Amino acid sequence: MTVQLEPLIYEISQPGRKAFSLPECDVPGSPLPDVTLLRDPARIGLPEVSELDVVRHFTHLSRLNYSIDGGFYPLGSCTMKYNPKLNEDVARLSGLSEIHPLQPEETVQGALQIQYELQQYLAEIAGFEAVTLQPAAGAHGELVGVLTIRAYHRAHGDFARTKILCPDAAHGTNPATAAMCGFQVITIKSDKRGNVDLNHLRQMVGPDTAGLMLTNPNTLGLFDENVLEVSEIVHQAGGLMYGDGANFNAILGIVRPGDLGFDVMHINLHKTFSTPHGGGGPGSGPVCVKALLAPYLPSPVVDKEEKKGQTHYFFREVSETIGKVRSFWGNFGMHVRAYTYIRVHGAEGLRTVSENAVLNANYLMNSLKEVYELPYDRTCMHEFVLSGRRQKANTGVKTLDIAKRLLDYGYHSPTIYFPLIVEEALMIEPTETESKTTLDKFIEDMCQIACEAEEEPDLVKNAPQNTPVQRLDEATAARKPQVRFRCFG
Numbered sequence: 124m125t126v127q128l129e130p131l132i133y134e135i136s137q138p139g140r141k142a143f144s145l146p147e148c149d150v151p152g153s154p155l156p157d158v159t160l161l162r163d164p165a166r167i168g169l170p171e172v173s174e175l176d177v178v179r180h181f182t183h184l185s186r187l188n189y190s191i192d193g194g195f196y197p198l199g200s201c202t203m204k205y206n207p208k209l210n211e212d213v214a215r216l217s218g219l220s221e222i223h224p225l226q227p228e229e230t231v232q233g234a235l236q237i238q239y240e241l242q243q244y245l246a247e248i249a250g251f252e253a254v255t256l257q258p259a260a261g262a263h264g265e266l267v268g269v270l271t272i273r274a275y276h277r278a279h280g281d282f283a284r285t286k287i288l289c290p291d292a293a294h295g296t297n298p299a300t301a302a303m304c305g306f307q308v309i310t311i312k313s314d315k316r317g318n319v320d321l322n323h324l325r326q327m328v329g330p331d332t333a334g335l336m337l338t339n340p341n342t343l344g345l346f347d348e349n350v351l352e353v354s355e356i357v358h359q360a361g362g363l364m365y366g367d368g369a370n371f372n373a374i375l376g377i378v379r380p381g382d383l384g385f386d387v388m389h390i391n392l393h394k395t396f397s398t399p400h401g402g403g404g405p406g407s408g409p410v411c412v413k414a415l416l417a418p419y420l421p422s423p424v425v426d427k428e429e430k431k432g433q434t435h436y437f438f439r440e441v442s443e444t445i446g447k448v449r450s451f452w453g454n455f456g457m458h459v460r461a462y463t464y465i466r467v468h469g470a471e472g473l474r475t476v477s478e479n480a481v482l483n484a485n486y487l488m489n490s491l492k493e494v495y496e497l498p499y500d501r502t503c504m505h506e507f508v509l510s511g512r513r514q515k516a517n518t519g520v521k522t523l524d525i526a527k528r529l530l531d532y533g534y535h536s537p538t539i540y541f542p543l544i545v546e547e548a549l550m551i552e553p554t555e556t557e558s559k560t561t562l563d564k565f566i567e568d569m570c571q572i573a574c575e576a577e578e579e580p581d582l583v584k585n586a587p588q589n590t591p592v593q594r595l596d597e598a599t600a601a602r603k604p605q606v607r608f609r610c611f612g
């Protein structure tokens with residue numbers, strides 16, 4: 124059989140080079156039972172490279188990555204805050220990193236204590252009664268949360284509740300989750316101030332409403348001024364309130380979503396409690412619930428009991444569970460990092476985190492709103508949404524071009540074209556970990572780009588100029604990545 128080689132895959136390979144030194148084999152070699160089981164590269168032989176070649180190759184690749192450790196990352200909705208290195212030190216302690224998920228409970232009491240206490244802290248900070256740490260991301264948490272809502276209605280013999288309401292500002296994962304759980308999605312309009320439009324909500328809510336999914340602060344970076352009325356309207360109709368806690372970083376220690384009427388909420392540990400984001404995983408999206416939904420949480424949860432005068436931590440099965448949603452016990456390393464962050468900051472420190480996140484966002488917003496349009500001109504929370512509408516109308520430079528030009532200035536781009544209700548949206552979230560120096564430089568550079576759009580629009584339209592690759596077909600690049608074993612420079 125002829126194997127088609129990717130042309131550049133092995134371009135730094137040289138016959139005879141190797142990066143390992145193993146002792147002579149002292150047992151007879153044994154042929155593979157079925158060579159066709161091997162993937163192509165293994166069948167034609169692995170690249171032959173020295174240790175230094177490998178180190179240089181991967182070091183080089185890592186330098187091409189943009190990271191929060193490398194520069195400002197104002198990616199709205201994603202809370203790209205700095206992840207303290209202390210979290211990493213604790214997660215790497217051998218007593219935590221070298222345990223096996225199948226070890227008997229008695230041998231991992233410390234790990235279980237961390238998980239138990241993390242559940243308690245999250246419940247306390249968010250104002251709920253029970254928590255699962257199993258979900259591996261925010262969207263996964265949404266799935267769990269909406270399944271608990273479904274299980275609750277079914278357990279009460281209420282099969283007529285077939286609809287989930289989602290504001291038009293919602294993150295795409297909210298309606299997608301509701302649809303995946305078999306609900307019909309009903310979109311609720313936002314009003315002129317960016318809140319849920321109460322009149323529209325009253326028209327759409329009814330005996331078929333299973334619940335409403337609300338992000339608060341919402342994706343416009345605004346705290347919904349009507350949230351208590353929204354909860355009341357939904358509850359009066361017999362529905363439940365789902366809180367998308369992706370924006371929890373704005374309100375830690377200031378307000379508890381559980382006190383606002385939410386019955387269930389996911390928390391993205393990677394956004395609020397400083398754990399790495401990592402390309403769709405290994406994140407962590409714990410789900411907090413009020414007591415009425417606790418019987419449906421994924422099983423097991425971590426609990427504790429007193430045994431012969433000693434505290435014993437154990438996995439407790441949940442009575443009417445929706446089932447297990449993650450192998451073993453969730454992304455434990457992330458739990459350790461979030462736990463460390465909470466313990467280091469304490470209650471006061473967490474409140475300060477949010478206050479500074481909100482302060483930084485308002486400082487940026489007020490400094491940029493003369494240059495870029497600000498569709499919802501209100502005090503923002505931890506992020507805000509500008510519009511590139513003016514630039515597009517006056518110069519033909521689109522928001523996409525502005526985002527690409529920011530790459531030339533050494534930044535990660537903000538989130539663009541989301542939320543969908545803002546034309547030419549530029550969603551900026553500085554986070555609390557950025558200094559005023561960084562924010563001032565960003566303001567200066569954003570103003571400079573606005574000038575360039577007026578004076579040299581083609582420069583912006585053809586950006587980026589200074590990056591390893593220029594404009595890509597991003598959908599194809601993501602779906603059919605050409606991962607090459609290529610040595611740059």
Ligand SMILES: Cc1ncc(COP(=O)(O)O)c(C=O)c1O
Pocket residue numbers: 200201260261262263294296338342367369370391406408
């Ligand atoms: C408002 C909101 N909800 C949900 C999610 C989904 O979270 P995750 O990326 O952890 O799956 C995000 C992610 O950006 C978000 O911003």
